[in-house]
Amino acid sequence: MAGTPTFATPPGFLGVQRRDPAGGIAVAGIPLDIGTTNRAGARDAPRAIRAASRMLVDGAHPGSWVDPATLPIADIGDFAIALGDIPASLALIEQQASVIDHLVALGGEHGITLPLLRALRQRVGAPLALVHCDAHVDTWPDNFGQAYAHGSVFWHAIREGLVDPRRTIQIGIRSPVQREVWDWTLAQGVTIVTAQDFFELGPPAVAAKVREVVGAAPAYLSFDIDVLDPAFAPGTGTPEIGGLASWQAQALLRRLDGVDFRGMDVVEVLPAHDVAEITALAAATMAWEYLCR
Amino acid sequence: MAGTPTFATPPGFLGVQRRDPAGGIAVAGIPLDIGTTNRAGARDAPRAIRAASRMLVDGAHPGSWVDPATLPIADIGDFAIALGDIPASLALIEQQASVIDHLVALGGEHGITLPLLRALRQRVGAPLALVHCDAHVDTWPDNFGQAYAHGSVFWHAIREGLVDPRRTIQIGIRSPVQREVWDWTLAQGVTIVTAQDFFELGPPAVAAKVREVVGAAPAYLSFDIDVLDPAFAPGTGTPEIGGLASWQAQALLRRLDGVDFRGMDVVEVLPAHDVAEITALAAATMAWEYLCR
């Protein structure tokens, strides 16, 4: 171990002090959280995830042997958002994302994914394949009256042609849901692997299914931390028991070789409900798995 | 999602505002906790479980497709108990339970199960089959001198003929226990599936064994939240590591079709030791699994 002791790691994600993303991957926080339907507080997640990432600075990934210190990562800070205003915030996020080649976004709530997909769809020029890890389908047409809150992200994304539902797979789903929302999602062509399915199939089989669904299309990874069981991720806003263990999520991500990912987000971390930083560390680790894959 | 946002759900279990149980299922809290042998505080569980149940209000069960809003559930509030007095409390609980057709009880400590079984045995007219999920056998003849505390519930239940030990199955057992208590329990005919057995067998095989043991007899489900590992249920009084994941408990309960359940309880939640409501949510979810099966 060299350099600064872990506890004194500088504040950027993975201790990165580079702020210019040119030619590489940009990590950014997006502290929007006003479209959440249960607990609030995901605005505090970027700071917490960056702090927790200090555990991952020293050494290489013990599977891929990629050392993140060798990667062209810049931490560009947090996106500007419009306080208390969802439409203006979504517009701001899309605008800021539109100038970035490859973005790893640290939410914030899941609502941030919609403008990120809009920007990426524009850049890629075609609907994206989607790997969506979550306890919830997030294809509700509305959220207690609010069209652009965290439960409607993929309803909009599918209807706006941002993602290709036949190349979309949702993993870890388990929340209560109206039958019509479920049926609409399947009818669009989305593949759903429930949490109980996941436990029966195991990570290798699920990974195979992901690769099959996604194919060679440009793809996006949206990782809602509540796909993990609340035991592994207590710090989240809409917890559902019966979720994945963190090793299972890692085992899945490590088997997605060949998927042509163009960006990712990890969302819905709520530090106020976290314990011992375990949720923030899980989120940081998922981004690290993505970066070091 | 329609109606009230999740965070503003009214106070009844699953947001239910009906208080008259006629012709349906009554949910009641039973805030007794003075017969506990380690940590105290299960008296606060009914309030915490009801609050946590807000996560389960909006939509149908994503397996059975039962929507709890369509079920004839009433939340009748909390049972009266006698402060600081176990015998008087047990009598009060039995009396209040005796007028209820089908009760889902939110403990409180495990000691509440004895008067509930007395009342149900009376109503059913025969010893009940029992599905007992717990880290502890709860067949101790006494509890450091106290006959009617939470570790002796099924010693009494068997001796009083409330349950049929040959139609009784205990699942998730793993605490230290005197060999003679263990042997007595087996000698009565009880089937014990330890936590380690559970991990080897898997939920489908355990469910099959439950159905085999219980058969067609009228049955009762007593779910001590400490059957879950403390990672999944930290908020409990007598934790034992090495327990079930919450998905495993769900996978079990979802496979108990055909069992003729006449009532259930979920006990031993201690909100003061909970984090991020995960234990209370686990308890609420177990009751929801029961109701939506």
Next chain:
Amino acid sequence: MAGTPTFATPPGFLGVQRRDPAGGIAVAGIPLDIGTTNRAGARDAPRAIRAASRMLVDGAHPGSWVDPATLPIADIGDFAIALGDIPASLALIEQQASVIDHLVALGGEHGITLPLLRALRQRVGAPLALVHCDAHVDTWPDNFGQAYAHGSVFWHAIREGLVDPRRTIQIGIRSPVQREVWDWTLAQGVTIVTAQDFFELGPPAVAAKVREVVGAAPAYLSFDIDVLDPAFAPGTGTPEIGGLASWQAQALLRRLDGVDFRGMDVVEVLPAHDVAEITALAAATMAWEYLCR
């Protein structure tokens, strides 16, 4: 002590089960919190304050000897709000408040006070006198771009003629503030008693000043829990050290006899950051002081 043990108090504020406010005082929760500038989560406050109020159910106020059980209080539940939408929420809140004679509002963030004042101003027919306990002046013209967030309530209230600034007193003020915001506030005629002033003067002198400023005008009490020091109210969103002890706030409120209060609110409680319910209990107690004065 009679009736239900404290730990089993029913869910209404002060255990009240009456829901029809006719002819009396209505208590309502208002779970809006999306206009906050630091920590989020005041949406959870109504539930927490109601739960904490169980400490105040049994017996009379040991100063005024008013027993809240004898008062015409109804707990009418939570106001509807528009998820993720400040303007629509303010309109909804005003509309619901407009039909209530005398409202005790449990926030939510401070932004709820603006529509409450709009409704009350309409009902009273004249600008209100205002007793405003807070660490912050809340007379900023905007909040990082958002006009209707929690730091601008009284800027709007003064400009809309809802309150009479010469009959407005702010108590406990201590946060950083732009000199021009401070000067504008004073220039409107507002009286500011900083926290350090309060410690020098003591509660009786501050109370005398309140009575002098307010006079006989119809008055409103807006109690931001962050007027208390974070030691006494850790569960809040924009904490500032150096605040009042809870006994000082009580000593003040108990000396406001003769003030013609027409309504009150207690805002900015964040249960996710609270410990041992002490902030929620402080909020409940302030409302109880108001009701039992």
Next chain:
Amino acid sequence: MAGTPTFATPPGFLGVQRRDPAGGIAVAGIPLDIGTTNRAGARDAPRAIRAASRMLVDGAHPGSWVDPATLPIADIGDFAIALGDIPASLALIEQQASVIDHLVALGGEHGITLPLLRALRQRVGAPLALVHCDAHVDTWPDNFGQAYAHGSVFWHAIREGLVDPRRTIQIGIRSPVQREVWDWTLAQGVTIVTAQDFFELGPPAVAAKVREVVGAAPAYLSFDIDVLDPAFAPGTGTPEIGGLASWQAQALLRRLDGVDFRGMDVVEVLPAHDVAEITALAAATMAWEYLCR
């Protein structure tokens, strides 16, 4: 600083390893808590108070210059109690206390004080003077039906002639209370100094009043930790805001020279609701103030 580092202090109160109380002062834990009316868990207090007392081991009291290491203190462990049984526990406590010369009791709930007073009254041969620090008068004739719970201790103590009400002073009182309970207490001759009185008078004047009320009679100190404000003692079962600062309690105790104390207790610490051990430390410090006075 000599000997063992603070963090490695052995487990007895103040690190004391002597267990034979002969000729000195016995410290004992009394883990009874089943007569509490709100939160439970005072059973865990003896362990927590002993652990927190490690802060007070190294050096002398910086006022009296008494070094507790020079005092004849023994930590005799915890009293036996009867699990789940108030009458049997009270009998056991009385019996164990009856053979001890001078006892410093670490509760447990306030209900333990009754048998301690019974034993001490017997030993002293006359009613005791009483210094009672508390948020509650504890002279209720019952507790939601239970005669021997923590709110009735001094109702019994006065009626049984254990304490002399005219030599009894209650300090810090502030909870809601029925007018008839209050009036009965005063009618017995008890002096009540409310928390608001205390803040007006200041510690020296209150101490003078204590010395005046108690006089030269053999006296007992019963210190309910909830006399402190929840900011200073969050870990307690029936918190009331508006209480004393811990320095005020110390300033009072340090001025009680001349009072002929024969024993004391510190009760109602609930570690499950404590933060950073501050309540346990406050309790340990009060016992240390008593021992080093």
Next chain:
Amino acid sequence: MAGTPTFATPPGFLGVQRRDPAGGIAVAGIPLDIGTTNRAGARDAPRAIRAASRMLVDGAHPGSWVDPATLPIADIGDFAIALGDIPASLALIEQQASVIDHLVALGGEHGITLPLLRALRQRVGAPLALVHCDAHVDTWPDNFGQAYAHGSVFWHAIREGLVDPRRTIQIGIRSPVQREVWDWTLAQGVTIVTAQDFFELGPPAVAAKVREVVGAAPAYLSFDIDVLDPAFAPGTGTPEIGGLASWQAQALLRRLDGVDFRGMDVVEVLPAHDVAEITALAAATMAWEYLCR
């Protein structure tokens, strides 16, 4: 259940009050924690682990049927260490360990294992076989400049000939690590079972491998609590997600019959980051599994 209720268990490990280890197994705390690279606080672990062990006092192990009350265990208290001085502390620990036949050490950080191995190597007269459960290989040649901190224990142990690397197996490994550290470790002959390997193989196969690697050699068990996932052990200093469930660690330990263990330690518990004592209980349980095997 007989004797003292669980909550009143005396302070020794497993409630043991014997302090003379002659002829048996000595349990000792070793509160060293200044060589940690991330969070601090393992100094508080001995007290926390002893307290948590109260859950394991009453009854026999429900697999081996060994009752710890029948074992020749003494709790000899905490080892002396030199405050703030690693070399002096290591010397002190070695010296104290050298006079003990069979030691179960409750850390403290992992750095304590080096002097324990030095003492045991001396006593045994040959390099030890090692079963090392951990998220980290702990074979770094240094720790941000410090040679004797918690990440270098086995680098020294191998180089000093304390353990035989060909009879050393590391289980649960998953942290980032420099490729050269990994390769050096393997080059010494160490067997590494990563956490992902463990999940694929399952406990019986891993246990078989342990028995194969260790053979009949005198062996040592070093159990770093961070081998468990942070969900199961949040209270630790260098958490890594993706770890073992506690039942898996138990399933492994229960299958190590035939291994000739001469001592063990459980290290890296940090009570300040624990919740509901679950980490401390996991640590206590691992020592109990070892003792009752």
Next chain:
Amino acid sequence: MAGTPTFATPPGFLGVQRRDPAGGIAVAGIPLDIGTTNRAGARDAPRAIRAASRMLVDGAHPGSWVDPATLPIADIGDFAIALGDIPASLALIEQQASVIDHLVALGGEHGITLPLLRALRQRVGAPLALVHCDAHVDTWPDNFGQAYAHGSVFWHAIREGLVDPRRTIQIGIRSPVQREVWDWTLAQGVTIVTAQDFFELGPPAVAAKVREVVGAAPAYLSFDIDVLDPAFAPGTGTPEIGGLASWQAQALLRRLDGVDFRGMDVVEVLPAHDVAEITALAAATMAWEYLCR
């Protein structure tokens, strides 16, 4: 309010992004904590204090009307320390401090003050006057055998001629202490204002005494957060009840006009024991009071 919302403040102290201290004041973290005698973890304080300082970014000090955004402050990051090695760390700290004109240091433990005073003494060319706010005198000649731990800072500072004891004042003192340590301190000429003295005198009188003791000499402010009562600063390592309220510390600091301060530190914050960031915020505020005086 302009710029970034509070919750998205960039990571430097007070959101400062300048890192070159030339011509101004340097803020630096010093994450040393291995010389602590009770709880560990002050290494995490620099990150926590910086994060909490976001509350103080927007606006001017409401007393001095200094806006910190107008001050020449740079946040130069954390000092390098030697992991696990006190002497080497002290040397490193002194060396780094020696090139800084005016330093505001965010500890770490109190042990960091010794090398800071060594460097400043060298720069100033004469012994410094000292304003020392603390619960402890920190003039012990050793700390359980360790000469350079946090309780001996001023024993060394006086003996090394770094501070002038006749121009040294200690404020808020209240811990147990050996009589000989106390007497030695007084004999050097140090003025001690105990916490109880402070409460009797009040902030203005204590401030007058400080100005009188310090006079016109170049002075240093060492602010141990444990001078505050644990209610106001639970997150600290060696808490003592009976301490100052945070408003009192502010009232003191605001009256030290004319004192010629050349540097300051705020030490002994332990985030792991903090709640709702209140201790970190108190520490940040004390540095802000110093900067904006």
